[in-house]
Amino acid sequence: MGKNNFRTLIIFTICLGVFPIFIQSDYFLSIMIFIGINAIAAMGLSLLMGYAGQISLGHAAFFGIGAYCSSVLTVKFGFSIFAAFICGVFLSVVMAVAIAVPTLKLKGHYLAVATLGFGEIIYIIFNELLDITGGPSGFSGIPHITFFGHAVEGGIKYFYLVWAIAILLLIFSLNVIYSRIGRALRAVHGSHVATEAMGVNVSWLKVQVFILSAVYASIGGSLYAHFVTFISPPTFSLFASILLLIMVVIGGSNIWGALLGAGILTILPQYLTAFKDFDILVYGVILMAILLFMPEGLLNGLTSLVKWLREKR
Amino acid sequence: MVEGKALTLQPILEISQLRKVIGGTIVLRDLNFSVMPSKIKAIIGPNGAGKTTLFNIITGMVRSTGGTVLFKGKVINGKKSHLIAQEGISRTFQTIELFGNMTVLENVMVGRHVRTRMGLLRSGLRLPGVKMEEKFILEKAQEKLNMVGLFHKANLMASTLPLGETKLLEVARALATDPELILLDEPAAGLNETEILRMTEIIGKIRKQGMTVLLVEHRMEVVMGISDEIIVLSYGEKIAEGTPDEIKNNRKVIDIYLGEEIEYA
DSSP states (O other): OHHHHHHHHHHHHHHHHHHHHHHHOOOHHHHHHHHHHHHHHHHHHHIIISOOOOOOOOOHHHHHHHHHHHHHHHHHHHHOOHHHHHHHHHHHHHHHHHHHHHTSSSOOOOOHHHHHHHHHHHHHHHHHHHHOGGGGOOOEOOHHHHHTTEOEEEEEEEHHHHHHHHHHHHHHHHHTTTSHHHHHHHHHOOHHHHHHHTTTHHHHHHHHHHHHHHHHHHHHHHHHHHHEEEEEEGGGGHHHHHHHHHHHHHHHSHHHHHHHHHHHHHHHHHHHGGGGGGGHHHHHHHHEEEHHOOTHHHHHHHHHHHHHHHOOH | TTTTOOSSSSSSSEEEEEEETTTTTTEEEEEEEEEEEEOOEEEEOOOOSHHHHHHHTTTSSSOOOOEEEEETTTEOTTOOOHHHHHHEEEESSOOOOTTTBBHHHHHHHHHHHGGGOOOHHHHHHTTTHHHOOOOOOOOHHHHHHHHOOOOGTTTGGGSSOHHHHHHHHHHHHTTTTTTTEEEEETTTTTOOOOOOOOHHHHHHHHHHOOOOEEOOOOOHHHHHOSSSSSEEEEETTEEEEOHHHHTTHHHHIIIIIOSSSOOOO
């Protein structure tokens, strides 16, 4: 993964490790937990957008599949949380294959259109399967995650659980990016025809990355469900898919940018409540300003800014 | 690479009755020719003769309308590009198709993709073998960069190289796939005399290592100097085939393409 990434990863992990020592407020810990959950889904989407060059407008559906699978299978069918988690991932993989195999054989943004439709279908299913999902009223009574009989409820324990998974997925992502697979993905951005001429099966590579991103979203969804213990369809709507997409775009379409984007877009609404009725307006203005002044995303924008300031000195 | 491989009498590439029609225009007209292993065969002809289309068909980027392309006795037309690269055919492009967002070294490392196996899961988990394979990719890529004389530029972004070096980098990247047949599409176009000399030497080295070269080129001093055989295309049709001397003195070729006054280095 390279020395710089390794160093950043170590510092990032240490910062997260000591965070609960200094900040023990349940409110801040729960915000950090939501950041971790969003970061997991955003990292997957960042691999798809930033490296495979594809857009998904239905990632909240995979997030929802993970959440509902975990919830329904544990509450209604008595599955263990781990088994329900795996079932969510498995179902997401099946769905991702069904969407990606036909669409990613074609050049262009067919995946975006297909995932938009897929997201809507899944949203309708969550709403209409009343007996299973609880429909618009939602699904409650989702158990907390347990480890050897000990419940990992909100607060510090869940913070460490979510961020441990996020860090593991971050390491996995960095390993992929700095491997032959990651190089091939970056090559596609440079020249699609040349990448294929070098023996890279570009469409299969994109399918694999889409599946991986769906798995990330599903894991995020399961963690979300067992944290909030109540889920309802609006959490997994088109708006949620767009929000995930904005996290990646604002952050800067690379894996660290996705973490930054997830952090900012999770925190921002919390602090904008001070603007009362104008919070959405201010939110929109901030996002527009970021994209206007830092079109490459916050991470790249800030890096360039720091470089510029250093050179100016 | 096929260094040291015994030469066979079978052609490595056989093109039979190859036809390509685009929007009613015949781009290739029932083309027939073959290429023997470890030889350099050049394809010349005026612009629009169908040379690049022929390369695109051989490498699976364009489908032929009719006819067959046999590589080592197996039909390859209709196959996808990446599968043809796996079979052992690699190429460079007339208009540079480098990965400008990557370093010179990384460009060549992408060329090793086809000869390595670690998938997404194994790479992500860094399972045993990944590190060793990465080392192997790096060594091979460095070796190819060394061969074309770009080793000292390994860490520069490919987009920062001058034209002459981008052409060399494309050759290095194609070589990294360990091809048995390499298709060079106008490798000397836009190069100065020194760069042409360097490119000619490299093409010679490629042949020495046992690879077969199919070359499209307009610079006649390059074509006549290094080719074993030449095919002349005009409007998708083969109008002549032979050794450089035969082609130089072919009346039809002189009238259609070469002209009277040309002298070759």
